[in-house]
Amino acid sequence: xxxxxxxxxxxxxxxxxxxxxxxxxxxxxxxxxxxxxxxxxxxxxxxxxxxxxxxxxxxxxxxxxxxxxxxxxxxxxxxxxxxxxxxxxxxxxxxxxxxxxxxxxxxxxxxxxxxxxxxxxxxxxxxxxxxxxxxxxxxxxxxxxxxxxxxx
Numbered sequence: 433x434x435x436x437x438x439x440x441x442x443x444x445x446x447x448x449x450x451x452x453x454x455x456x457x458x459x460x461x462x463x464x465x466x467x468x469x470x471x472x473x474x475x476x477x478x479x480x481x482x483x484x485x486x487x488x489x490x491x492x493x494x495x496x497x498x499x500x501x502x503x504x505x506x507x508x509x510x511x512x513x514x515x516x517x518x519x520x521x522x523x524x525x526x527x528x529x530x531x532x533x534x535x536x537x538x539x540x541x542x543x544x545x546x547x548x549x550x551x552x553x554x555x556x557x558x559x560x561x562x563x564x565x566x567x568x569x570x571x572x573x574x575x576x577x578x579x580x581x582x583x584x
Contacts, residue, residue: 438552446526448488450539451511453518459537466492466543473502473520475511482506489523492544512536 450469452459458468470493479486493499502520505511509531511522516533529538557565 438554440552447540448492448523448544449526449529450521450541451515451524451528451532452521452537452539453515454535454537455518456521456537458539461539463542464539466541467496469521469539469541470496470499472499474499475514475520475522476501476504477506477511478504492523492541494543 450458450464452469452472456472458464458472461468476489476499477485490498499521503514505514508522508524508528511524512528512532514520515522516535518535523541532538551565551568553561553565
Protein backbone atom coordinates (compact mmCIF):
# COMPACT_ATOMS: atom_id res chain seq x y z
CA UNK A 433 0.00 0.00 0.00
CA UNK A 434 1.54 3.31 -1.01
CA UNK A 435 0.72 6.97 -1.21
CA UNK A 436 2.86 9.39 -3.24
CA UNK A 437 5.03 11.54 -0.97
CA UNK A 438 4.11 9.63 2.17
CA UNK A 439 5.65 6.94 4.34
CA UNK A 440 3.41 3.99 5.01
CA UNK A 441 3.62 1.37 7.70
CA UNK A 442 1.51 -1.49 8.90
CA UNK A 443 0.67 -1.69 12.60
CA UNK A 444 0.12 -5.00 14.39
CA UNK A 445 -3.22 -6.71 14.14
CA UNK A 446 -5.94 -5.67 16.54
CA UNK A 447 -9.16 -7.38 17.40
CA UNK A 448 -12.62 -5.93 17.93
CA UNK A 449 -13.57 -6.78 21.53
CA UNK A 450 -16.77 -6.56 23.55
CA UNK A 451 -16.95 -3.92 26.28
CA UNK A 452 -19.55 -5.04 28.82
CA UNK A 453 -20.98 -3.60 32.05
CA UNK A 454 -19.10 -5.40 34.83
CA UNK A 455 -22.26 -6.83 36.41
CA UNK A 456 -23.58 -8.48 33.23
CA UNK A 457 -23.15 -12.30 33.15
CA UNK A 458 -20.93 -12.48 30.02
CA UNK A 459 -18.53 -9.96 31.63
CA UNK A 460 -17.20 -12.68 33.94
CA UNK A 461 -15.45 -14.38 31.00
CA UNK A 462 -12.34 -13.30 29.09
CA UNK A 463 -13.68 -15.02 25.96
CA UNK A 464 -17.33 -14.98 24.89
CA UNK A 465 -19.26 -16.22 21.89
CA UNK A 466 -20.98 -13.60 19.75
CA UNK A 467 -24.32 -14.95 21.00
CA UNK A 468 -23.53 -13.95 24.60
CA UNK A 469 -23.39 -10.17 24.18
CA UNK A 470 -25.90 -10.27 21.29
CA UNK A 471 -28.67 -10.87 23.82
CA UNK A 472 -27.94 -7.45 25.35
CA UNK A 473 -28.72 -4.03 23.86
CA UNK A 474 -25.87 -2.51 21.84
CA UNK A 475 -24.36 0.96 21.74
CA UNK A 476 -23.51 1.20 18.06
CA UNK A 477 -22.16 3.63 15.52
CA UNK A 478 -23.88 5.36 12.59
CA UNK A 479 -23.07 3.62 9.32
CA UNK A 480 -23.22 6.93 7.47
CA UNK A 481 -20.43 8.43 9.61
CA UNK A 482 -18.35 5.29 10.19
CA UNK A 483 -18.96 2.89 7.28
CA UNK A 484 -15.62 1.07 7.57
CA UNK A 485 -15.96 0.37 11.27
CA UNK A 486 -19.60 -0.73 10.94
CA UNK A 487 -18.53 -3.07 8.12
CA UNK A 488 -16.02 -4.70 10.51
CA UNK A 489 -18.68 -5.24 13.18
CA UNK A 490 -21.52 -6.75 11.16
CA UNK A 491 -19.71 -10.04 10.27
CA UNK A 492 -19.22 -10.81 13.97
CA UNK A 493 -22.95 -11.56 14.16
CA UNK A 494 -23.16 -13.43 10.84
CA UNK A 495 -25.91 -16.04 10.87
CA UNK A 496 -27.70 -14.62 13.91
CA UNK A 497 -29.94 -11.65 14.56
CA UNK A 498 -27.99 -8.42 14.97
CA UNK A 499 -28.23 -7.09 18.55
CA UNK A 500 -30.90 -4.51 19.30
CA UNK A 501 -29.29 -1.08 18.97
CA UNK A 502 -30.07 1.00 22.07
CA UNK A 503 -28.49 4.18 20.70
CA UNK A 504 -25.93 5.30 18.15
CA UNK A 505 -22.90 7.40 19.05
CA UNK A 506 -19.86 8.68 17.20
CA UNK A 507 -17.27 8.80 19.99
CA UNK A 508 -15.84 5.75 21.73
CA UNK A 509 -15.75 7.68 25.02
CA UNK A 510 -19.52 8.17 24.81
CA UNK A 511 -20.02 4.47 24.07
CA UNK A 512 -17.87 3.52 27.06
CA UNK A 513 -19.83 5.95 29.26
CA UNK A 514 -23.08 4.19 28.37
CA UNK A 515 -21.46 0.82 29.07
CA UNK A 516 -20.06 2.05 32.41
CA UNK A 517 -23.58 3.18 33.36
CA UNK A 518 -24.88 -0.33 32.64
CA UNK A 519 -27.06 0.74 29.70
CA UNK A 520 -25.69 -1.67 27.08
CA UNK A 521 -22.52 -3.19 25.63
CA UNK A 522 -20.38 -1.91 22.77
CA UNK A 523 -17.73 -3.22 20.42
CA UNK A 524 -14.47 -1.32 20.02
CA UNK A 525 -10.91 -1.99 18.88
CA UNK A 526 -8.67 -3.73 21.37
CA UNK A 527 -6.40 -0.66 21.51
CA UNK A 528 -9.13 1.22 23.40
CA UNK A 529 -8.82 -1.11 26.40
CA UNK A 530 -6.16 1.11 27.95
CA UNK A 531 -8.79 3.78 28.73
CA UNK A 532 -11.66 1.59 29.91
CA UNK A 533 -13.36 2.61 33.19
CA UNK A 534 -13.22 0.12 36.07
CA UNK A 535 -16.97 -0.52 35.73
CA UNK A 536 -16.43 -1.96 32.24
CA UNK A 537 -15.12 -5.44 31.45
CA UNK A 538 -13.47 -6.39 28.17
CA UNK A 539 -13.99 -9.80 26.57
CA UNK A 540 -12.64 -11.22 23.34
CA UNK A 541 -15.21 -12.64 20.95
CA UNK A 542 -14.35 -16.16 19.81
CA UNK A 543 -15.57 -15.66 16.23
CA UNK A 544 -13.96 -12.25 15.76
CA UNK A 545 -11.21 -11.73 13.25
CA UNK A 546 -8.32 -9.34 13.64
CA UNK A 547 -7.78 -6.12 11.76
CA UNK A 548 -4.62 -4.47 10.54
CA UNK A 549 -4.08 -0.73 10.63
CA UNK A 550 -2.15 0.95 7.84
CA UNK A 551 -0.67 4.36 8.59
CA UNK A 552 0.23 6.86 5.87
CA UNK A 553 2.06 9.98 6.96
CA UNK A 554 3.92 12.82 5.26
CA UNK A 555 7.69 12.59 5.30
CA UNK A 556 7.90 15.67 7.55
CA UNK A 557 5.71 15.76 10.65
CA UNK A 558 4.66 18.72 12.78
CA UNK A 559 5.45 18.45 16.52
CA UNK A 560 1.79 17.63 17.26
CA UNK A 561 1.75 14.93 14.59
CA UNK A 562 4.95 13.42 16.04
CA UNK A 563 3.31 13.22 19.48
CA UNK A 564 0.19 11.63 18.00
CA UNK A 565 2.32 9.12 16.06
CA UNK A 566 4.25 8.19 19.21
CA UNK A 567 1.00 7.68 21.17
CA UNK A 568 -0.61 5.70 18.34
CA UNK A 569 2.36 3.43 17.80
CA UNK A 570 2.86 2.99 21.55
CA UNK A 571 -0.77 1.94 22.00
CA UNK A 572 -0.66 -0.56 19.15
CA UNK A 573 2.65 -1.98 20.42
CA UNK A 574 1.16 -2.44 23.90
CA UNK A 575 -1.91 -4.18 22.49
CA UNK A 576 0.27 -6.41 20.32
CA UNK A 577 2.42 -7.39 23.31
CA UNK A 578 -0.68 -8.05 25.41
CA UNK A 579 -2.21 -10.18 22.66
CA UNK A 580 0.98 -12.18 22.26
CA UNK A 581 1.20 -12.81 26.00
CA UNK A 582 -2.44 -13.87 26.32
CA UNK A 583 -2.27 -16.26 23.37
CA UNK A 584 0.89 -17.97 24.63
